[in-house]
Amino acid sequence: MTAAAAWEHAAKQLPLEISALLESSREPLLVGQRLLAAMPEWQVALKGGETTSNTDVLAICRNDFGLCVICVEAKVSEDFGPLLREKRASASAGQVARLEYLHELLKAEAFDDNIRYQLIHRTVSALLTAREFHAASAVMLVHAFATPEARRGDFEVFRVAMKAVEIVPFVYKAPSFENPTLYLAWCDGDTRFRDVLL
Numbered sequence: 001m002t003a004a005a006a007w008e009h010a011a012k013q014l015p016l017e018i019s020a021l022l023e024s025s026r027e028p029l030l031v032g033q034r035l036l037a038a039m040p041e042w043q044v045a046l047k048g049g050e051t052t053s054n055t056d057v058l059a060i061c062r063n064d065f066g067l068c069v070i071c072v073e074a075k076v077s078e079d080f081g082p083l084l085r086e087k088r089a090s091a092s093a094g095q096v097a098r099l100e101y102l103h104e105l106l107k108a109e110a111f112d113d114n115i116r117y118q119l120i121h122r123t124v125s126a127l128l129t130a131r132e133f134h135a136a137s138a139v140m141l142v143h144a145f146a147t148p149e150a151r152r153g154d155f156e157v158f159r160v161a162m163k164a165v166e167i168v169p170f171v172y173k174a175p176s177f178e179n180p181t182l183y184l185a186w187c188d189g190d191t192r193f194r195d196v197l198l
Contacts (some may be wrong), residue, residue: 002145003056003074005193007038008024014059018070018141021187028049028138029181033068035136042071044125048098053125064134069180071126072123073118073140075147080154084120085113107176119158123184130180138177141185145171145193152186159184 006015013019014035022030042058057072084099091099103110105124125142130138141156164172164184175184 002083002193003143003188004040006189007057009186009193010035011094014061014070015143015189017189018143018187020168021185025167026049027171027173027183029063029065029068030139030171030183032063035061036062039150040106042129044128045100046092046098046121046128047120048095048096049076049092055123055125055129058129060133060135062123063169067130067133067141069126069130069133069135069138070139070141071122071129072175073113073122074143075151076145077148079151080118081112082114084111084115084117087117088113096180108161108163114181115158115161117152119155123124123158123182127177127182137183138180139183139185143187143189145189146191154183155186156172177198 012035015035019033022033025031031178037060040056042055043052045052055071056074059070059072061068061070087095102120102124105127106120111120126138126140144151156168159172162174164174166172170186174184174186
């Protein structure tokens with residue numbers, strides 16, 4: 001409900017804090033974004049396993065350099081789900097195949113066991129969706145509403161594992177990704193929407 005309220009309040013634009021974060025980067029592929037469409041619960045099919053990866057909000061944007069796909073993972077108090085250690089311990093053959101597929105897409109030899117699985121497949125969702133739309137850039141963005149500090153720590157562990165380089169605070173660029181260029185971002189949301197009922 002929190003993310004839905006924040007995005008509805010933005011009224012056909014990116015929420016102000018997200019727009020400000022992207023502008024602060026001064027990255028040509030991120031600045032001046034115009035929101036074309038925002039879709040809740042965007043589903044992306046992934047190889048292996050049986051479930052889709054469901055992004056809280058998919059934002060399709062455009063600037064002078066092309067389309068930008070922003071896959072938003074909204075967080076209030078909930079965590080990022082199981083660690084890779086837990087997924088690997090009980091993985092079926094299909095889930096093992098999915099993990100290998102995710103590693104391949106993110107150009108990672110092997111993520112450590114202490115990485116949160118959700119951050120991996122949400123990032124892959126952003127990448128695959130951007131490819132589908134022939135977007136110039138893909139952003140996996142955590143939209144956090146007074147989220148416990150431990151969640152930020154989980155994001156940072158993943159960011160380091162991806163070797164993503166800080167452009168400005170909370171905006172990171174992953175190396176070796178072009179067409180689309182891949183970014184990771186963390187944005188603190190407006191806490192006015194934390195307890196809104198729709």
